[in-house]
Amino acid sequence: MTDFWSTVGSGEFARIVLLSLGVSLSATGLSIVLGLPMGAALAVFRFRGRRFLIVFINALLGLPPVVVGLALYLVLSRAGPFGALRLLFTPGAMVLAQTVLATPIVAALVHRAVADLWDDYGGALRVDGATALRSIPTLVAMARMRIVTAALAGFGRTISEVGAILVVGGNIAGYTRTMTTAIALETSKGNLSLALGLGFVLIGISVAVSATVFALGAEERR
Amino acid sequence: MTALRHLAALLVGVLFATSGDGAHAQSQAIVMASTTSLQDSGLLDVLLPKFTAETGVSIRVIAQGTGQALATAARGDADIVLVHDPEAEDKFIAEGHGGERRQIAWNDFVIVGPAADPAHVAGGHDALAALRTIAAAHASFVSRGDKSGTDALEKRLWRAVGRQPSLASGDNWYRDIGGGMGAALNAAAGMSAYTLSDRGTWLSFGNKADLKIVIEGDPGLINRYDVILLDPKKHPDAKLEPARRLRDWLVSETGQAAIGAYVKQGQTLFHPSAAQPK
Numbered sequence: 329m330t331d332f333w334s335t336v337g338s339g340e341f342a343r344i345v346l347l348s349l350g351v352s353l354s355a356t357g358l359s360i361v362l363g364l365p366m367g368a369a370l371a372v373f374r375f376r377g378r379r380f381l382i383v384f385i386n387a388l389l390g391l392p393p394v395v396v397g398l399a400l401y402l403v404l405s406r407a408g409p410f411g412a413l414r415l416l417f418t419p420g421a422m423v424l425a426q427t428v429l430a431t432p433i434v435a436a437l438v439h440r441a442v443a444d445l446w447d448d449y450g451g452a453l454r455v456d457g458a459t460a461l462r463s464i465p466t467l468v469a470m471a472r473m474r475i476v477t478a479a480l481a482g483f484g485r486t487i488s489e490v491g492a493i494l495v496v497g498g499n500i501a502g503y504t505r506t507m508t509t510a511i512a513l514e515t516s517k518g519n520l521s522l523a524l525g526l527g528f529v530l531i532g533i534s535v536a537v538s539a540t541v542f543a544l545g546a547e548e549r550r
Numbered sequence: 551m552t553a554l555r556h557l558a559a560l561l562v563g564v565l566f567a568t569s570g571d572g573a574h575a576q577s578q579a580i581v582m583a584s585t586t587s588l589q590d591s592g593l594l595d596v597l598l599p600k601f602t603a604e605t606g607v608s609i610r611v612i613a614q615g616t617g618q619a620l621a622t623a624a625r626g627d628a629d630i631v632l633v634h635d636p637e638a639e640d641k642f643i644a645e646g647h648g649g650e651r652r653q654i655a656w657n658d659f660v661i662v663g664p665a666a667d668p669a670h671v672a673g674g675h676d677a678l679a680a681l682r683t684i685a686a687a688h689a690s691f692v693s694r695g696d697k698s699g700t701d702a703l704e705k706r707l708w709r710a711v712g713r714q715p716s717l718a719s720g721d722n723w724y725r726d727i728g729g730g731m732g733a734a735l736n737a738a739a740g741m742s743a744y745t746l747s748d749r750g751t752w753l754s755f756g757n758k759a760d761l762k763i764v765i766e767g768d769p770g771l772i773n774r775y776d777v778i779l780l781d782p783k784k785h786p787d788a789k790l791e792p793a794r795r796l797r798d799w800l801v802s803e804t805g806q807a808a809i810g811a812y813v814k815q816g817q818t819l820f821h822p823s824a825a826q827p828k
Contacts, residue, residue, distance in 0.1 A: 405625045405626070405627050406625060406626030406627055406785075406787055407625040407626050407627075408625075411626065416627055417581055417610060417612060417627065498581075498610070498612040499612075499613070500581075500610040500611060500612065501595070501611065503579075503610055504610075513589075513590075515732070515733075515736070516586070516590060516729075516730050516731070516732025516733055516736070517590050517732050517754070517755065517756055518732055518735060518736060518739075518755040518756035518757030518758070519756040519757070520736075520756070520757050522756075
């Protein structure tokens with residue numbers, strides 16, 4: 329256990345936790361920016377290919393992280409088309425990978441939430457003279473708690489993910505090492521109890537983030 | 551909407567905090583593609599901070615199997631490589647990806663296995679004879695199967711034995727796990743199997759369970775670590791100047807002394823050998 333406490337008490341560990349939170353919260357934020365309008369638009373607009381897009385986005389819920397990592401690796405590598413950006417093995421590449429993973433989750437869950445409300449209240453909104461586009465803010469406001477759940481689902485995917493960020497981040501000490509890649513590393517060093525201890529810290533952080541978001545929601549309802 | 555707005559503000563803050571950090575640290579850092587054995591043994595954690603303190607150049611280590619590390623460098627995604635598979639290195643250099651190879655240290659490989667020693671090979675110094683016996687006894691053997699330096703040596707040893715075991719040919723005692731050194735040791739510990747390990751990783755490994763060294767001291771089990779610079783013609787983007795400083799430091803008296811001073815459980819893990827390559 330001395331291993332565990334000296335690791336958790338170190339400045340390096342604080343950086344690892346901050347990077348984990350920074351990367352996954354950034355990716356969650358971007359996935360909301362992208363997924364929220366996408367999901368809402370799929371719920372209220374009727375256009376050619378809409379059904380296909382809905383099926384497609386729902387299929388992406390099962391996107392394998394290691395494949396996303398590999399594809400981004402090839403794209404971001406200096407030998408790849410976006411090599412000049414020099415993003416490979418940086419936190420930016422990790423945010424990108426996790427955004428790709430989280431966006432379909434947010435979009436699919438927002439779509440479901442908004443589509444249900446649009447079925448129930450769409451008629452009434454249109455009687456009041458609102459177009460589909462103008463109904464979106466109202467519907468999003470009504471669906472806000474389910475949208476928060478969508479955001480948390482996206483966050484859950486990103487904070488726990490290791491396959492994609494290991495490939496594009498490289499698990500560089502002090503730079504791209506996160507909670508999950510540190511756990512994988514300690515496991516490979518045979519420090520199993522330390523790895524498990526870090527796992528519990530990760531779960532604790534995840535619970536704390538969810539609790540904070542729900543506390544904010546409760547405060548709002550008062 | 552307050553909850554969402556709070557959340558959005560938090561996210562934007564965090565995004566700026568992380569991206570700022572990344573751009574700032576970019577200038578004085580090079581990427582080194584290296585092996586899991588050097589990382590898992592802890593050598594790089596004590597070695598590289600000394601170099602960084604002296605020069606201000608920070609080193610970002612990507613720890614992969616030697617095969618993958620050389621492939622990473624060949625794609626232009628690293629500035630310097632530090633690996634341990636002479637044959638794969640020859641190919642890398644022959645293809646024009648790099649050169650100016652220098653050996654920095656050596657240690658040796660060992661065969662570890664369960665204390666019960668079902669194949670009765672413990673105590674020997676002949677790796678080929680041990681592998682022959684293990685194969686004949688159908689005792690479980692874990693293979694890295696990841697084209698790392700250790701994996702390459704294991705395959706060479708089997709070639710010398712004249713028998714490449716594989717699941718396809720019915721050798722279900724031969725377990726190809728496709729993972730790093732630590733993963734292979736975890737697997738061997740879990741299934742009471744034999745495996746080939748570099749001594750550095752073995753000594754610092756924390757989950758030995760009932761595994762112990764069964765074969766050591768075979769001259770064929772020597773393990774050489776070489777540093778290679780990227781070729782500026784093929785890889786003009788590689789940061790050659792700071793990479794050369796690192797290479798020169800590793801083979802310098804200071805660097806060699808630092809390598810030799812790394813001790814675990816009273817044993818020297820890596821013997822500096824820049825002056826007299828093995």
